[in-house]
Amino acid sequence: EAGVAQSPRYKIIEKRQSVAFWCNPISGHATLYWYQQILGQGPKLLIQFQNNGVVDDSQLPKDRFSAERLKGVDSTLKIQPAKLEDSAVYLCASSLVLRDYEQYxxxxTRLTVT
Amino acid sequence: QQPVQSPQAVILREGEDAVINCSSSKALYSVHWYRQKHGEAPVFLMILLKGGEQKGHDKISASFNEKKQQSSLYLTASQLSYSGTYFCGTVGAGSYQLTFGKGTKLSVIP
Structure with missing residues (x-):
């Protein structure tokens, strides 16, 4: 079974530039998550989709971050404009169902903002 | 609200045991445990639902005391492969959001 795919793996941009990350979840997984993990900390949920609907985006900085999951499969996370504090690893995860299930x-994507 | 993990770091010799604790100030529906090795993605270990059941995964087990809103991860007869950072994640009652703690760095040495 293929795992969760993400691209790019690394990205370096200057502050105020924009960047986009792509995620392809495991086939058949209805729930997709985007997390931000700053060095030395646990993953922080940014947004959670169930199929192509948003379940939770309470921690997404909506003035600069946006995400979509068209057709309930692939997803894209965008940052525009980027700030220095956005430097982090952006993790995508998927699970079979919405709750109480293993997240893969x-x-x-390791983002460095200079 | 972010769960609190303790200890922050622990060093073990192969074969020794360890306990990692996770506590929350809010009512919990479930506790999730993940392990992350350096430069890799987190990997699922187990989920504990309210009800106080204990689960096992090879020589790694966990318990969940929903009344105290605490969970503990037990690693017995540690192996070198157990090294990594262990994260607990909590889901509050009525929520779908998984909130991770800051992690416990476990190092197993020969």
Whole structure:
């Protein structure tokens, strides 16, 4: 079974530039998550989708971050404009159902904002 | 609200046991445990639902005391492969959001 795919794996941008990350979840997984993990901390949920609907985006900085999951499969997370404090690993995860189920994480995208 | 993990770090010799604790100030529906090795993605270990049941995964087990809103992860006869950072994640009653703690770094040495 193929795992969660993410691209790019690494990205370096200057502050005020924009960047986009892509995620392809495990086939058949209805729930998709985007997490931000700053060095030395646990993953922080940014947004959670159930199929193509948003379940929770309470911690997403909506003035600069946006995410979509068209057709309930792939998802894109965008940051515009980026700030220095956005430097982190962005993890995508998916699970079969909405709650009480194992989340499978992708390899992540390491973003450095200079 | 972020759960609190203790200890922050622990060093073990192969074969020794360890306990990692996770506590929350809010009513919990479930507790999740993940392990993350350096430079890799977190990997699922187990989920505990309210009801106080204990679960096991090879030589790693966990308990969940819903009244105290606490969970503990038990690692017995540690192996070098157990090294990594262990995260507990909690889901509050009526919520779908998984909130992770800051992690416990476990190092197993020969």
């Amino acid at each position: 994480f992708g390899p992540g």
